[in-house]
Amino acid sequence: MIVFRYLSREVLLTLSAVSAVLLVIIMSGRFIKYLAQAASGALDPSVLFLIMGFRMPGFLELILPLGLFLGILLAYGRLYLDSEMTVLAATGMSQQRLLAYSLAPATLVAVLVAWLSLGLAPQGVAQVAKILNEQDALTEFDTLVPGRFQAMRSGTRVTYTQEMSDDRSQLGGIFISEKRLSKAGDKERGITVLVADKGRQEIQPDGSRYLILENGYRYDGNPGAADYRAIKYDTYGVLLVKPEVSSDISEREALPTRELIGSDEPRKQAELQWRISIPLLVFVVTLLAVPLSRVNPRQGRFLKLLPAILLYMAYLSLLIAARGALDKGKIPMSVGLWWVHGLFLLIGLMLQFWEPLRLKLAGRRMARELAHG
Structure with a gap:
């Protein structure tokens, strides 16, 4: 023993x-x-x-x-x-x-x-x-972290917010950069940049969610080229995508x-x-x-x-x-x-x-x- x-x-x-x-x-x-x-x-x-x-x-x-x-x-x-x-x-x-x-x-x-x-x-x-x-089931808005650039849509969209309210209902200092692709999705047609002072989330009757930007600018163009377009807006809606969670x-x-x-x-x-x-x-x-x-x-x-x-x-x-x-x-x-x-x-x-x-x-x-x- x-x-x-x-x-x-x-x-x-x-x-x-x-x-x-x-x-x-x-x-x-x-x-x-x-x-x-x-x-x-x-x-x-x-x-x-x-x-x-x-x-x-x-x-x-x-x-x-x-x-x-x-x-x-x-x-x-x-x-x-x-x-x-x-x-x-x-x-x-x-x-x-x-x-x-x-x-x-x-x-x-x-x-x-x-x-x-x-x-x-x-x-x-x-x-x-x-x-x-x-x-x-979360959207891009739900996973945002203040002070951090986050890539979505396989890297075609980058989102940044400087600050966020405690209840995650209001954003401040928003920056969004998104690549514009061809209909086939195989060719890049330029970049769209959105900046706004503040933003909020809005849910549509069909369940889709949008980030409503207020008091900002939209810039469309190609990097390195001088032909770009700048648009000032009071409100602008951005469709929020779901994060891609691999399992x-x-x-x-x-x-x-x-x-x-x-x-x-x-x-x-x-x-x-x-x-x-x-x-x-x-x-x-x-x-x-x-x-x-x-x-x-x-x-x-x-x-x-x-x-x-x-x-x-x-x-x-x-x-x-x-x-x-x-x-x-x-x-x-x-x-x-x-x-x-x-x-x-x-x-x-x-x-x-x-x-x-x-x-x-x-x-x-x-x-x-x-x-x-």
Whole structure:
């Protein structure tokens, strides 16, 4: 029991450290993406941390299996390097018992991943989709930030306001620059610049919204050319466009698991098998990691780390590819993703029993040579 607690603690501590680092890296990259959308006015900055919080379960469901895999490799690799595994083997610790001990923390991680994959992650994705839909309903006026130039319409319009009232109903010091394109939209015909002392939003009966500018000028022309036109106006209406919010969330990812069970749609069945596959992945990578963690103290603990990571990437990539083929109906639903787990389960069993068998055969061969010598 003491050995079991010691091995489990080493694995879980390394798992926590590796997973924390991976989570920071992944969330930082995703946060930068959302931050860029907020800077362009497509997202309200106040919802950034809310979105990241709802996306965290989806990140963790993929990070934890990799963290466990690396945790076993690094923790057991250190024990082999310090000859602690040699001492344990001398006291009767076999590879099968080591695997059995390793399955205890793996079961804990698998239960956590199953909770994330089947329950919490879809709920988080649904909340993120709801937030993004609300953001998509906003207009350029709703996302304006005083003192900041904001690009809209794929960069064809740039809007700036010097000040804004607390209730966002009145603007002051307005500047709008918009490229005038041909009807085909492939040729630039010049630039229109609007400046105004103040402005307000006005909603038409059909639901369209306009920014009503007051006491300003409109300039039409081409940059670098002297033929431009200046018009002074008392009021001028500018149609407000909706921000373009890009999203990598599919509708099926937000569906509760109970709605996927029993569905005949291939995409929903593929999603259900994917959610079940993530917890299964935990047990298979544990079977792979235990034999791969065996290292010779003279070779160093990182010798097998790169091949092991490549094997894990091949496993996950094959799962993703099989999921795509399942979506398109290229793989029967009865076969699904299970053949990928079966393949790597077989590889894990071969790795688990090959090394002891090789050592046993080598010992017999050496004994025969000594007997004949």
